[in-house]
Amino acid sequence: MTYRATLDGELYRFADLRQVLARASPQRSGDELAGVAAADPVERIAARHALADVPLAAFLEDLPVPYETDEVTRLIVDTHDAAAFAPVAHMTVGQFRDWLLSHPADAEAIAALSPGLTPEMVAAVSKLMRNQDLIAAARKIRVRTAFRNTQGLPGRLGTRLQPNHPTDDPRGIAASLLDGLLLGVGDAVIGINPATDNIANGIVLLDMLEAVRTRYAIPTQSCVLTHVTNSIAMIERGAPVDLVFQSIAGTEAANTGFGVSLALLAEARDAALSLNRGTVGQDVMYFETGQGAALSANAHHGMDQQTAEVRAYAVARAFSPFLVNTVVGFIGPEYLYDGKQIIRAGLEDHFCGKLMGLPMGCDVCYTNHAEADQDDMDNLMMLLTVAGVNFLIAVPGGDDVMLSYQSLSYHDMLTLRSSFGVRAAPEFEAWLEGMELLDTRGRLRLNAPQALGRIIAPEG
Amino acid sequence: MTKSPPDSAHDPLIDPSTETDPWAPLRGLTRARVGQPRAGDTVAGGEVLAFQLAHARARRAVMAPLRQEALRLDGAVLSVRSQAADRATFIRRPDLGRRLSADSAACLTRGSYDVAFVIADGLSALAAERQAPPLLAACHALLPGWRIAPVVVAHNARVALGDDIAHRLGAGCVVMMIGERPGLSVSDSLSLYMTWDPRPGRLDSERNCISNIHDQGGLSTGAAAAKLAGLLAGARRIGRSGIMLKDETPATLDGLASP
Numbered sequence: 001m002t003y004r005a006t007l008d009g010e011l012y013r014f015a016d017l018r019q020v021l022a023r024a025s026p027q028r029s030g031d032e033l034a035g036v037a038a039a040d041p042v043e044r045i046a047a048r049h050a051l052a053d054v055p056l057a058a059f060l061e062d063l064p065v066p067y068e069t070d071e072v073t074r075l076i077v078d079t080h081d082a083a084a085f086a087p088v089a090h091m092t093v094g095q096f097r098d099w100l101l102s103h104p105a106d107a108e109a110i111a112a113l114s115p116g117l118t119p120e121m122v123a124a125v126s127k128l129m130r131n132q133d134l135i136a137a138a139r140k141i142r143v144r145t146a147f148r149n150t151q152g153l154p155g156r157l158g159t160r161l162q163p164n165h166p167t168d169d170p171r172g173i174a175a176s177l178l179d180g181l182l183l184g185v186g187d188a189v190i191g192i193n194p195a196t197d198n199i200a201n202g203i204v205l206l207d208m209l210e211a212v213r214t215r216y217a218i219p220t221q222s223c224v225l226t227h228v229t230n231s232i233a234m235i236e237r238g239a240p241v242d243l244v245f246q247s248i249a250g251t252e253a254a255n256t257g258f259g260v261s262l263a264l265l266a267e268a269r270d271a272a273l274s275l276n277r278g279t280v281g282q283d284v285m286y287f288e289t290g291q292g293a294a295l296s297a298n299a300h301h302g303m304d305q306q307t308a309e310v311r312a313y314a315v316a317r318a319f320s321p322f323l324v325n326t327v328v329g330f331i332g333p334e335y336l337y338d339g340k341q342i343i344r345a346g347l348e349d350h351f352c353g354k355l356m357g358l359p360m361g362c363d364v365c366y367t368n369h370a371e372a373d374q375d376d377m378d379n380l381m382m383l384l385t386v387a388g389v390n391f392l393i394a395v396p397g398g399d400d401v402m403l404s405y406q407s408l409s410y411h412d413m414l415t416l417r418s419s420f421g422v423r424a425a426p427e428f429e430a431w432l433e434g435m436e437l438l439d440t441r442g443r444l445r446l447n448a449p450q451a452l453g454r455i456i457a458p459e460g
Numbered sequence: 461m462t463k464s465p466p467d468s469a470h471d472p473l474i475d476p477s478t479e480t481d482p483w484a485p486l487r488g489l490t491r492a493r494v495g496q497p498r499a500g501d502t503v504a505g506g507e508v509l510a511f512q513l514a515h516a517r518a519r520r521a522v523m524a525p526l527r528q529e530a531l532r533l534d535g536a537v538l539s540v541r542s543q544a545a546d547r548a549t550f551i552r553r554p555d556l557g558r559r560l561s562a563d564s565a566a567c568l569t570r571g572s573y574d575v576a577f578v579i580a581d582g583l584s585a586l587a588a589e590r591q592a593p594p595l596l597a598a599c600h601a602l603l604p605g606w607r608i609a610p611v612v613v614a615h616n617a618r619v620a621l622g623d624d625i626a627h628r629l630g631a632g633c634v635v636m637m638i639g640e641r642p643g644l645s646v647s648d649s650l651s652l653y654m655t656w657d658p659r660p661g662r663l664d665s666e667r668n669c670i671s672n673i674h675d676q677g678g679l680s681t682g683a684a685a686a687k688l689a690g691l692l693a694g695a696r697r698i699g700r701s702g703i704m705l706k707d708e709t710p711a712t713l714d715g716l717a718s719p
Contacts, residue, residue: 029552165490166672172490179486179494334554368518368642369551369583374511397493397503397511404643406515409493414501446498 005049012046018064022304023047024127026344030292030305030335052094059120065301070252071262076118076314085116097128100137110141114357119310122352134351135387141354145322146281147221149427151390152359157422158391159413161186164402168195170208176396183410184444187428188391191223195402202226203239210240219427228268235271243286244272250311253299269319283322290327291345292335313356324358329366339376346380350389361391365407381408385416414444491645514644521647523547526585528613531593536610540564542617550616557618568628576609576631580617584639591650591673592637598685619653626658634658649674654691656701666702
């Protein structure tokens with residue numbers, strides 16, 4: 001079936017839904033690199049006109065990646081909830097956009113609809129939404145998860161403390177960890193990207209995080225962001241694994257490039273559940289995604305990078321994750337060229353993740369070869385906080401000295417709390433109060449580091 | 461600015477020079493920006509300027525062209541360019557950075573060599589200019605008996621450009637010495653990518669990488685050359701490179717952000 005739009009007497013034809021979606025996507029370098037982007041600005045809008053008229057039900061028939069050859073497509077089709085889809089089954093993509101922004105589309109209505117939506121429907125509607133639409137609609141959706149604390153509650157903003165070190169030196173990691181805890185960060189997870197990605201090193205880091213967490217009774221969870229097969233092996237060796245991490249993408253071939261399959265992810269989740277380490281919940285998975293991941297593995301099947309990204313969320317939601325975040329600016333300027341593209345992609349990823357039912361967070365970040373700087377990150381972190389993002393990632397001073405890119409800083413989290421009135425998870429906030437890190441107005445005390453003496457004093 | 465509680469009248473974070481600064485001993489443990497002085501919820505202005513200077517240096521390193529005269533190379537040198545005509549195109553189009561320009565392809569004549577060394581700008585010409593010449597000299601010293609091709613200097617080059625270069629030169633192996641994406645603390649870090657039997661279409665999994673070569677706490681050029689010599693000997697023994705060939709201390713490969 002072909003799709004078409006006529007603008008000022010000129011006919012624009014699109015061969016299939018995959019092409020309509022790609023041509024309708026906002027301009028970004030990755031789609032230009034892949035050769036799937038609109039040829040010019042008018043063709044892009046023509047594609048949006050055509051897309052607005054497409055019935056949502058068409059996405060159940062016209063699949064961008066064949067069912068027979070891709071297990072992500074099979075997951076999407078086989079788990080589609082027709083009953084949940086029924087309320088919007090008669091709508092076009094354009095009508096669906098208006099419905100999402102309408103007053104009757106409240107938190108409950110959207111949550112009930114979510115299992116009936118496929119990633120292609122969600123990607124499609126996002127392409128008809130301005131940035132403010134992506135924020136306003138996402139803001140309605142709350143996705144609550146729990147492990148040792150509760151993430152996703154209204155008025156709360158979780159934070160991942162990321163204390164990376166170029167050689168995994170435990171004392172260097174401890175310095176960054178303390179800095180973050182004393183700045184009130186780390187309720188979503190204390191998560192290390194290891195420089196040396198092997199099992200023995202992962203266990204050393206997990207043991208260190210466990211010692212700190214239990215000594216100070218911190219109601220949070222830890223994670224060493226290594227491959228799932230390493231996490232399974234660490235669990236088998238008795239290591240204290242709270243969350244199991246994996247990078248995922250939206251096609252079977254791209255996931256093969258990451259060395260994972262749906263079966264392997266299920267095995268990893270079962271292994272983590274067997275430890276029964278959560279106290280207020282048992283959501284044990286942590287996924288990272290990012291636009292461009294499928295293209296960089298040459299496994300995008302002609303899809304635009306944003307549609308491929310939302311298909312990764314279909315993978316994520318099959319495993320009830322505790323946390324999911326897009327690494328939006330990390331993959332590089334060949335996918336998202338500048339601050340404008342990174343900001344738009346961050347808002348798309350957050351909205352689409354939430355609409356798919358995920359506890360969506362973001363690594364608000366950029367690399368030094370992108371046309372972006374910390375001002376762009378300030379904008380995105382504030383927009384995402386207004387949009388109700390579940391959590392953001394923070395590193396000392398915004399400078400990750402292991403991965404050599406810039407994310408948000410611990411201090412940025414304080415700025416978001418004071419600017420928007422958002423707070424840490426309730427269990428973690430109570431811990432901060434118990435450690436006398438907050439003043440009477442809930443702000444982080446300026447002399448908080450004087451607690452450092454108490455905290456790093458030798459045991460016993 | 462946030463009103464300080466009474467007990468912070470002498471706040472070590474407002475005046476980090478004070479003897480009571482609890483962060484002083486911890487700053488030596490990591491290059492991370494820990495214990496920054498605060499202004500209310502954010503950091504003091506000096507920290508903002510320091511960050512901006514580091515970013516400006518990194519941006520300059522990304523955009524700078526590779527100056528062949530700065531390499532001070534002796535002997536025959538071949539200069540080639542990719543199909544990315546300028547730095548802006550190079551950053552947007554990694555595919556063009558992996559292909560030789562027509563002129564450059566024509567100037568490479570076939571010989572018979574064991575190994576070809578390519579000095580490539582990648583994402584930091586500064587890294588190539590500073591680390592590649594001493595590294596090349598150290599490699600030569602460790603490879604007696606190897607027939608080494610004339611050194612190639614490659615502009616606007618990605619890693620895979622080396623495959624085509626070495627294939628055209630008739631070299632049995634290529635070593636790309638390529639500038640890494642600059643970080644805020646180090647903007648002149650170099651990586652080595654070694655590929656056995658190079659030809660267009662080789663996969664990244666068929667290469668071995670030695671990264672983080674710089675003189676600010678990274679791998680020294682001498683140590684990197686020794687690692688490379690070990691890898692070359694291993695590759696010659698098994699007739700291939702890549703994931704089948706193990707370095708005793710594996711380099712960390714950053715799959716998503718390779719240059």
